[in-house]
Amino acid sequence: LPGSFPYLRGIEANGNAWLTEQTVDLRFVDSDALDSLLQEFQDHELGSVRLIAGEKQLGLAKEMLQKIKGPCFLDIRGPLKPWADILGSAGSNVRPGCDPLGELAENGYSVEGASSLAADLDSAAEIIKKNSVAVFCVRGDRFICAGADHPTSIALILSSAAYYVSELLGRGLSLEQSLGAIHVRHGISSSFFPEIATLRATRYLWSQIAAFFAGKPMEGDEEPWKKAAALYQSTETSLFEISALDPYTNLLRATTQSISAVLGGSQRHTVHPFNLITDGEDAFSRRMARNIQNLIRHESYLQQVADPGAGSYYLENLTDSLARRALEEFQAWQSRGGFLEALQSGEMKKRLSEQLDASLEKVGSRKSVYVGVNQYPSMGEQVATRRFDPYKGAWSEGVPEQKDSAGLRLARASSGFENLRIHLQTISSTMGFRPEILLIPAGKLTMQRARAAFAQNFLGCAGFLVEDPGSLGEVSEATEYLKKRFAEENHILGLVLCSSDEEYGALAEAILPIAKNKDIPVLIAGNPAEKDELLSKGIAEFIHLKSNVYATLVDLQKRILGSSVEVSRS
Template structure:
């Protein structure tokens, strides 16, 4: 036992502090002189690099004051998504949730419009006229319940309906972001003069938060943490540039930021702290004397969610929720674990709701403001991410702002490059999605489809003729809805897209290709009554054969194939005697590179006429000779796994292949 000079057990403060230099000397000693910065620094692929360790000394040089908390409040609002499409059904769902202590809801109600169409479509809850909004809110205390409307370009219509509603609303939020409309569709939602007019009229709606800087959209399209932050800030800055000078500072309070609660636990905590630092810098840059505090809402990510082994989504959601709360989010919405495959039922909604309640009521995450303040690691992450995000924000500003950058296509190019890197990492197995591209569960029952389609219905039309010449859009919409007009009747006053001129970005879900392959195997097996079986043939060196058999099991299991995984064979002949052959077999030789030169030929002699022969490992210079012996495929780290699995599917299901050709 370690004791001090008085023979007493040493306490923490009795130990001499260890300097950063001494830590570095110890690390270099353990690495035998190798540069630890090149070996141990973490390239996060999120726009920043993190060191393997930090000390108190690292807090001294931070640009922000690590001794001062960034978040000066405790607690957050637990928000619940509403999926029902009929206003009456949505109303009942909210009342049921209110009985379970919910007091905040997000309602999706967005419209689309295309040239040559009459009206367009509405997605989500069908709030098409004043009666729909009134039915939605019937019997609900709108002054105590909070609402967030994911309403897009339909926002002016919903604002007008809510102004007509007899009850007041408790500071509702509207996800209105015309710049993400441009990024998603490659066109302006209306001309730039109209853009400025609508932004200025929306900020005149006091006690409503009507301008959303939607970083979540960019996260869903593949943006890094740094890009998500910079684009959210650039969007906020673009709003301020459009707002009339005399009301800029007061209008800043109408802006809020929506971000993702993503999968990287500590960086996500830092991200949510960073956005407040960046906001303060932006307010200072605009010279505001009494800048408002920033409102930040977040949602658990969908980019890392899967339909294969979907209960893993629960675990992912829990860590995402924790990082959001520790990062100081004002409002958090947790998606149920099965939103990809169906409209969530009572069970998955209850579990999603209870995740937040457990964090609040059992784990007491609402008792401390900025609990990560002072952490060497998180404070340094905060500083590093803030620096990188501010630099990218300045790049966007120097290009003329987010609108001009979207027109130029520079933002789209950056995001699409990041998206491609993410997808490549998942497809090569460098980024693991448990149960999807690694550790697949062959016994699970898969759904018939992947993404549950968002409900859409045509916009209703009446004989009402709306006068678009009014300078007060909101008031004219209020009058229209009082006269029983529909959103379809007035859509062109809010959404009249310009020509498609710009590059776009599309949402990504990283495990989707593996989900699709698994579903394809299921479908083809049912159609042809053929069940593919992968027979692993571990022989030779025990260490190598076990490692490669495990790798092969995990890789080929992602295709939905049944795996025969024996402990090992003493020889190829023994394997050939014991394996029971079927209609669609794959045989995988698992051994060491050195022994492959001995095993490949007898392996192919035994199995090449029985099915597909695969070698586990990179063949190197021996590829040509191994193929000549009868080896069909090679699996190894760094390969494109989906391409391999699709190739195997097409070889195994010859009936389907012929059918496709026909």
């Protein structure tokens, strides 16, 4: 039942209440704007404020905590010890959370980092003994941005949380104190049902791990440790999926992500502003972020139903399947020494890097569709060349240089396509015009129109100006049209033939000599059986449903512009 061990159906017995949360990162925000931000939150009855702060912001955080009267999550970055006094005097409305193990993973294992981790564990034990507060927030959102799939993310969350509990027990804390010190944060993607199942499976598996620590069976009478095993979970819309391209689509993604979080039983949820990457957020985007949750709460009434997913065979089966896979992976990590050993050996980084590459490959080949990014791009959109990096909290101009990192590679799905568009805009500015690709639709009408639409969508993802002249009739008419166009002033730097497979031979034979005189590449929209023959005649590339859109566009930019971005998209 909801609210009872092992908490598969949620930790609340009645309803599905959650807090609408918004984030203030004290490390980067303008301190002069803080009072107006707090006033904005109070005016709109915000459920919770999340303050992110490091040691340098300790004084500012203390001042803010005194002003915030409602629920507040204090997300501590860096060493924990300097915060001991603040946490000791903080009100019951403040829930702190640090993740030194996760920070060590993000920054890369080092002797100094391991020493700092040990000091944080000592500080945490002392703080919990004195104040009985939850101290650790395992940031699973970090693993998602590093490429982890759902089972791996759950397994790493559980492995990290189990490490914290084990260390606290070793420092003299009771099992109830140690279990109660854990809070988990998830980054929620647009995978609607798997995300609901992720929150449910994480709660259930954590109850199993708690039973292992207690040395007791899952069944039986209610005991204090079972109550402490009720895992508090907060969520946020995934930074991996937020895009600078066609940014209003972020509102749509955030809506499905938020519904998943609520249906899964999140205790507090953050929607990142839709323009976070391009503008770093503003009052309008913060209002839109709040209203997504207001709609779910006040128009869908999801807060009034405990475990809204109950009775769904698909969801129950998916939860069970995901829990089994995550448990197997968790046990595999633990058998090899646990989270810290996997981090120190480099095994974790290797595994996540492989999964990240696989995720980005799916984005590049459109197996994972992001509207406005790799499918249905806004053709005339000018992409902001100045972008905010939500992982570093810093602005960058143009296409950033690719650098190796000692820690986890954190990425966004759309960054590669953003870089393609920005690179083309930069080159266009230098050239004085936007490179144009001309479609040559000829032959069988149904095939040429379908392939012309496909080619326009495909090439638009790189920001090319794609001209579709409409049906040009037969091969001879298409040839005459092209000669006429080249006789006029133009900025055509590439051609795409759009026809049926059986007509490509004749069309290519007529068009290639004309294009050769202009030294521009000719592509074919489709995947005809006679590819080798057409390549030998001079066709540069074939674009079709099986193409890796990103890799093909990188290569095409190099052919047309003489340069492109790096293939890596992290």
